[in-house]
Amino acid sequence: MGSNSISKMAARHLRILSGCNGALLSVRFFSDSTLAQEPIASTAIDSASVSPSINTAENHSQLNNNKKHSAPSSLKHAELAKFSAIADTWWDAEGPYKPLHALNPTRLAFIRSTLCRHFRKDPYSARPFEGLNIVDVGCGGGILSEPLARMGATVTGIDAVEKNIKIARLHADLDPETSTIEYCCTTAEKLVEEQRKFDAVIGSEVIEHVADPAEFCKSLSALTVSEGATVISTINRSVRAYATAIIAAEHILHWLPKGTHQWSSFLTPEELVLILQRASIDVKEMAGFVYNPLTGRWSLSDDISVNFIAFGTKNS
Amino acid sequence: MNRIIVGRLSVNVSGLRVLQRSFCSSVAEKESEVKQSFTNNDDQYDVAVVGGGMVGMALACSLASMPLTKHLSVAIIDSNPALGKSNFIKKEDPPDPRVSTVTPATISFFKEIGAWQYVQQHRHAYFDKMQVWDYTGLGYTKYNARDVNKEILGCVVENKVLHSSLLSCMQNTEFRKTIYPSRLTSMALLPSSSSISVDSTPSATTLFTKGHLAKLDLSDGKSLYAKLVVGADGGKSRVRELAGFKTTGWSYSQNAIICTVEHNKENYCAWQRFLPAGPIALLPIGDNFSNIVWTMNPKDASDCKSMNEDDFVKILNHALDYGYGPHPKSISSGSVDMFSWFRGDATLSAKECFEVPPRVVKLASERMVFPLSLKHANNYVSKRVVLIGDAAHTVHPLAGQGVNLGFGDASTLSRIIAEGIAVGADIGEVSLLKKYEAERKPANIVMMAVLDGFQKAYSVDFGPLNILRAAAFHGAQYISPLKRNIISYASGEQRLPLPLPLFT
Numbered sequence: 160m161g162s163n164s165i166s167k168m169a170a171r172h173l174r175i176l177s178g179c180n181g182a183l184l185s186v187r188f189f190s191d192s193t194l195a196q197e198p199i200a201s202t203a204i205d206s207a208s209v210s211p212s213i214n215t216a217e218n219h220s221q222l223n224n225n226k227k228h229s230a231p232s233s234l235k236h237a238e239l240a241k242f243s244a245i246a247d248t249w250w251d252a253e254g255p256y257k258p259l260h261a262l263n264p265t266r267l268a269f270i271r272s273t274l275c276r277h278f279r280k281d282p283y284s285a286r287p288f289e290g291l292n293i294v295d296v297g298c299g300g301g302i303l304s305e306p307l308a309r310m311g312a313t314v315t316g317i318d319a320v321e322k323n324i325k326i327a328r329l330h331a332d333l334d335p336e337t338s339t340i341e342y343c344c345t346t347a348e349k350l351v352e353e354q355r356k357f358d359a360v361i362g363s364e365v366i367e368h369v370a371d372p373a374e375f376c377k378s379l380s381a382l383t384v385s386e387g388a389t390v391i392s393t394i395n396r397s398v399r400a401y402a403t404a405i406i407a408a409e410h411i412l413h414w415l416p417k418g419t420h421q422w423s424s425f426l427t428p429e430e431l432v433l434i435l436q437r438a439s440i441d442v443k444e445m446a447g448f449v450y451n452p453l454t455g456r457w458s459l460s461d462d463i464s465v466n467f468i469a470f471g472t473k474n475s
Numbered sequence: 476m477n478r479i480i481v482g483r484l485s486v487n488v489s490g491l492r493v494l495q496r497s498f499c500s501s502v503a504e505k506e507s508e509v510k511q512s513f514t515n516n517d518d519q520y521d522v523a524v525v526g527g528g529m530v531g532m533a534l535a536c537s538l539a540s541m542p543l544t545k546h547l548s549v550a551i552i553d554s555n556p557a558l559g560k561s562n563f564i565k566k567e568d569p570p571d572p573r574v575s576t577v578t579p580a581t582i583s584f585f586k587e588i589g590a591w592q593y594v595q596q597h598r599h600a601y602f603d604k605m606q607v608w609d610y611t612g613l614g615y616t617k618y619n620a621r622d623v624n625k626e627i628l629g630c631v632v633e634n635k636v637l638h639s640s641l642l643s644c645m646q647n648t649e650f651r652k653t654i655y656p657s658r659l660t661s662m663a664l665l666p667s668s669s670s671i672s673v674d675s676t677p678s679a680t681t682l683f684t685k686g687h688l689a690k691l692d693l694s695d696g697k698s699l700y701a702k703l704v705v706g707a708d709g710g711k712s713r714v715r716e717l718a719g720f721k722t723t724g725w726s727y728s729q730n731a732i733i734c735t736v737e738h739n740k741e742n743y744c745a746w747q748r749f750l751p752a753g754p755i756a757l758l759p760i761g762d763n764f765s766n767i768v769w770t771m772n773p774k775d776a777s778d779c780k781s782m783n784e785d786d787f788v789k790i791l792n793h794a795l796d797y798g799y800g801p802h803p804k805s806i807s808s809g810s811v812d813m814f815s816w817f818r819g820d821a822t823l824s825a826k827e828c829f830e831v832p833p834r835v836v837k838l839a840s841e842r843m844v845f846p847l848s849l850k851h852a853n854n855y856v857s858k859r860v861v862l863i864g865d866a867a868h869t870v871h872p873l874a875g876q877g878v879n880l881g882f883g884d885a886s887t888l889s890r891i892i893a894e895g896i897a898v899g900a901d902i903g904e905v906s907l908l909k910k911y912e913a914e915r916k917p918a919n920i921v922m923m924a925v926l927d928g929f930q931k932a933y934s935v936d937f938g939p940l941n942i943l944r945a946a947a948f949h950g951a952q953y954i955s956p957l958k959r960n961i962i963s964y965a966s967g968e969q970r971l972p973l974p975l976p977l978f979t
Contacts, residue, residue, distance in 0.1 A: 252904070252905065252906050260906060261906070263898075264895075264898045264900065267898035267899060268897070268898055271897065271898060283542040283543060284542070284543075285542075285543050285544070285546050285896050305899070305901075306898055306899025306900060307899060308899070309896075309899035309900075309901075310898075310899040333687040334687060334901065454913075
């Protein structure tokens with residue numbers, strides 16, 4: 160792909176940016192994930208750029224060289240303090256997570272249609288996922304987990320950030336239909352160690368924040384039962400995505416704080432299909448999300464050049 | 476199991492949270508009794524429809540008819556005692572003067588929800604022709620359903636027939652509905668009981684613990700809880716008042732007098748004549764009966780109401796016939812050459828002559844008077860509250876659109892609720908309800924503007940304006956695409972008068 164040189168340039172550009180700012184803090188606003196990379200510096204943390212991140216065991220060893228490590232205890236305090244400022248806003252539909260709330264019905268429509276077809280459930284039922292075990296990897300505040308529970312699924316939501324899990328639990332307890340969701344502050348790898356298995360594994364807007372996507376896919380695959388479903392949504396590593404998700408969304412429109420996404424860690428659909436294949440998952444369907452600025456709504460389309468979602472099944 | 480306890484009692488939550496965390500590493504047991512323990516609370520509903528009139532019941536019926544929504548529990552709050560009993564409308568009853576003209580779009584909606592079959596068992600009158608003219612005698616327009624290749628322009632049905640059909644339709648389903656025969660006194664958004672959280676900052680809890688359910692207090696002392704409150708309680712909506720929606724509008728300083736009249740022969744045409752003080756409409760109800768809606772200034776209206784029946788019949792015939800001005804001249808098809816290049820495929824009704832409406836023989840009901848006004852709620856939705864029907868908008872009756880807009884609201888809202896349930900959304904969420912508002916508000920506002928424009932245009936007796944109006948009559952009569960557009964729009968088949976791509 161000719162985008163390679165551009166990707167190197169962009170990666171370098173971002174590294175320079177991050178050096179200037181001091182702290183490249185990446186927590187997704189477009190996404191639910193908190194399997195984020197470690198922050199660069201403990202000092203000079205810009206109070207305007209919010210999103211802190213929490214170390215995860217496996218990311219520690221795979222960090223970029225020019226990121227400095229700092230004593231976890233002092234950092235945790237500062238990060239948590241900052242995080243609590245925005246963690247409240249998870250469920251504020253007009254707040255910083257607004258794009259994610261707007262995207263939610265669209266990705267749920269895709270998930271509903273592919274899972275209903277795969278598990279042969281009645282698409283006209285109000286609770287089609289009754290009897291299915293689903294795990295939402297990188298659930299954040301539970302924006303995706305709650306509708307899945309309302310659709311009848313037995314949902315487990317996991318996130319590496321403790322605060323997110325707290326918020327998710329508090330919000331889910333408000334509605335009797337969602338209070339059955341099991342929230343855990345853990346990682347996909349730890350769940351694999353516990354030998355948990357699920358009928359459907361969903362990692363929406365997570366994989367672009369993970370240090371090793373191939374390993375992540377292997378973990379997701381290990382969590383899926385044989386003939387189960389895996390759904391991953393992310394942003395394409397295309398020039399158009401750079402213009403839209405990074406320049407427009409972060410720098411011009413300020414939908415996301417600068418540094419939320421790193422273009423170099425985006426995956427192209429071909430790469431995603433390949434690493435999923437290596438993890439014994441066959442991608443069966445793929446769709447794109449397209450945003451209409453006039454109506455302010457997202458819709459499903461064949462255009463996978465910016466945001467896309469893939470549905471795959473686990474080989475037996 | 477612990478989750479139920481956390482929800483129900485306000486105990487020290489942090490201790491329980493430690494327990495929950497340790498549960499995570501083991502396979503937690505999934506309880507299905509959680510849902511039941513909350514719904515042991517008998518007065519908790521998914522949807523509370525305040526106002527059991529035509530539009531409120533249409534919404535309930537529509538929810539009952541769709542697979543995605545038929546499992547919802549609905550409470551209907553209305554103090555009208557007729558709701559509780561099965562209604563018996565005797566065929567011999569004279570027609571009630573309160574009637575509505577339902578458009579073909581509304582008829583399709585009723586067929587979809589399964590209520591039209593009940594309407595057909597009672598008196599109802601389809602009409603396929605319409606004639607509109609004014610007192611100046613300078614022009615007239617005739618509309619025919621065959622201009623747009625349809626069988627009917629609309630159907631005139633008594634309101635009580637529409638209402639009882641909707642009730643019958645609902646009773647024949649397994650829909651979980653409860654009727655509360657009382658009135659709404661107050662409403663509040665209820666905070667969750669699990670608002671105590673020891674180890675998170677106060678701002679986290681306040682933001683989302685508010686407003687999980689709405690609480691409704693009724694005049695008989697009962698209370699109920701609902702995820703979504705639908706205000707279908709008419710022009711003086713209490714829900715609208717309690718929710719704090721502001722309205723825009725003005726009164727028309729006109730009153731409408733309505734009554735049922737009888738003729739010697741059958742009538743299948745709708746007639747409307749614009750008089751200096753307001754339009755008079757004659758709508759067929761069936762069995763030689765017709766309904767009169769006559770708009771005039773308040774003083775004349777009360778005079779008309781109180782005068783004796785024979786005098787009233789005389790002035791009715793006068794108003795429909797030669798009163799206030801001459802008949803328009805019928806233009807025979809040969810002589811209008813200037814319109815020939817507009818004609819294209821000329822409509823059938825372009826060739827029809829002016830007809831005088833059928834003579835009223837006698838009055839068949841009491842006369843009722845209603846004040847007319849325009850009112851529009853600035854917002855239709857807020858968290859857990861949505862307005863439909865007259866609660867959201869009241870219009871002038873001159874085009875028979877009012878209740879049809881309400882049925883359009885009910886149809887759209889039930890579809891939006893179904894779409895929300897399909898993706899597991901909370902039906903009281905503002906983002907979901909805003910989709911309903913985005914669809915209905917522009918359409919309703921445009922219709923109101925059109926009707927208001929007509930009302931103002933026809934209430935001024937001014938030479939040049941009269942000529943303009945005559946030109947408008949001629950234009951609508953002879954310019955076929957314009958006539959087809961008008962018919963489609965008035966039938967509810969077209970959402971907006973002009974095909975604006977942005978809104979479709």
